[in-house]
Amino acid sequence: MILDLQNIYKDYQQDKLVVPVLKDVSFQVEEGEYVAIMGPSGSGKTTLMNIIGCLDRPTSGNYLLAGEDVLKCRDKEMSDLRLRSIGFVFQSFHLLARQTALDNVALPLSYAGIKKKERKERAAQALERVGLGDRMTFKPTQLSGGQKQRVAIARAMVNNPKILLADEPTGALDSKSGEQIMDLFRQLNDEGVTVVMITHDRNIASRAKRVIHIIDGMITEEGISQADDMFVGEEGISQADDTFAKEEGISQADDMFAREEEPQANGMAVEEVGKEAENE
Secondary structure, three states: OOEEEEEEEEEEEEOOEEEEEEEEEEEEEOOOOEEEEEOOOOOOHHHHHHHHOOOOOOOEEEEEEOOEEHHHOOHHHHHHHHHHHEEEEEOOOOOOOOOOHHHHHHHHHHHOOOOHHHHHHHHHHHHHHOOOOOOOOOOHHHOOHHHHHHHHHHHHHOOOOOEEEEEOOOOOOOHHHHHHHHHHHHHHHHOOOEEEEEEOOHHHHOOOOEEEEEEOOEEEEOOOHHHHHHOOOOOOOOOOOOOOOOOOOOOHHHHHHHHHHOOHHHOOOHHHHHHHHHHO
């Protein structure tokens, strides 16, 4: 068992009002599965992704990641677990503009303390794996949207994580590029990679081997009738939409990933981070 979430609740405090976002969420994911978590805006799927990705803690419940009790981890332990176990793929890529594809993919390895030579070798292998062996020296401005997302997937995979966690991975792509990315996810899954994908798009969700529907913070597994009722128009309207209207925009995962990739809070510009990684 790679993921085991039991009776997960998540509440947010707004002044004196307690807003429940996740309500008794329980499900499991086996190693090697390809699972989509699908729901409309405001359904709680981004909050659930943050918890799965060890970016946030639930208000109550139990969460085991590859047998480790996540909720007993201190912040540093949770950060280490996230680095070892989860590869993130986001809609907006989060690539360093002044670094090559190779350097972008190698960046997580510098955080993990891997020496420069091995970083380069592993990053090159990861780019070859996603079909970009001939684009290693290209910078993001020289790549198409689909190629940027392939670089992001290579970066997510370079640490050999237990789970590939993708948040709306085709949302910024045209339909052709989106199809290519979905084919790549299927290829990686066929190779044994566990994939958990967050999406509001039922066509994208249908590419997974199992779909978990989330509506108003509660899940319905393997069923589509309830989700079809809620998806009136492109996005369903849930009670949480008014309160959490920003959930489909910049998520907490995006914010935290940006801080890891671009630690400007420490007075360092993005290009300086890349230079530090080069010099190590």
